[in-house]
Amino acid sequence: MTQSDQRLPAYPDELPEPSQIALSDLSDALARGWRDFRRVPAYGLGFSAFYVLGGWALASVAFASGRAWWLMPFILGFPLIAPFAAVGLYEVSRRIEAGEPLETARILRVVFEQRNRQIPSMAMVILMLFIFWVFVAHTVFAVFMGVSAMTNITSSAEVLLQGRGLAMLILGTVIGGIFAAVLFSFTVVGLPLLLDKEVDFITAIITSCQAVAASPGVMAVWAALIAGALFLAMLPAFLGLLIVLPVLGHASWHIYRRVMAG
Secondary structure, three states, X not given: OOOOOOOOOOOOOOOOOOOOOOHHHHHHHHHHHHHHHHHOHHXXXXXHHHHHHHHHHHXXXXXXXXXXXXXXXXXXXXXXXXHHHXXXXXXXXXXXXXXXXXXXXXXXXXXXXXXXXXXXXXXHHHHHHHHHHHHHHHHHHXXXXXXXXXXXXXXXXXXXXXXXXXXXXXXXXXXXXXXXXXXXXXXXXXXXXXXXXXXXXXXXXXXXXXXXXXXXXXXXXXXXXXXXHHHHHHOOXXXXXXXXXXXXXXXXXXXXXXXXXX
C-alpha cells in the first residue's frame, strides 16, 4: 500500500515470496507500460526530461572541455541510474491500476514524501555504485590507452576499434555488465517495493535478489532489453529517452506486480 495520503505505519509490511515469471509476462508488461504512457504521456515526458536535459548538459561540458571521452562511462553506465528515474512513473502506474485520480499535486507529493522513507537509502546505493563504475571505467581507459590517447580519441574512432582500444572496450563492457547485473538485481523489484510497501531498503534488496533468483533466465532477458533500449535511446542526442524511459518505467511496475502477486 502506497502511503500517499496517510501516515506511514510504524511496523514493516509482510511480503509474499517472489513468484516465477515467464517471457510472456515481459511482453505483457511492455504492452501495459506503453498503455500507461499513452494514457498520461505528460508524466512520462516530464520525468524523463530531467535525464535528457542532464545528458545535454554533460555533453556540452564534455565537448567544451575537449574531453568527449567522458561521455563513454556515462552512456555505458546509464542503466545503473535509470531505475531511480522511474519512481514517479511507478506511482502513476499504481494509481492507474488502483483507479485512483491522476492528480499532479498528489503524485508529486508522493514522490516528494519518499525523502522520509527508504528510497533515499537505495538512491545512495545506486549513486555509490555509479560513481565507482565511472572511476573504474576511467582507470581501465587510462591503463589501456594512456593519457595521450584521451586528447585525440574524439578525432579518430579507429583508436577504439583496434589493438588496445578494442581490448579496453571488451574489458570495460564486461566490468560494466557486472555492475549493471548487481544493481539490476538490487532494484528491479527493490525500488517499486519501497514505494509500494513499508519495508527497509535492505529487505527490499534481498527480496529483489530473490525475485531474480526465482526467474534468472527471464530476468536476464529483461535486463538485456532495458540496457539495449536505453543505449539505443541515447544515440539520437538522448531524445529517445523521452519515450523509452517512461515506457520501461511503467512496464517495470507491472513486472513488480506480477512478481509480488503472492
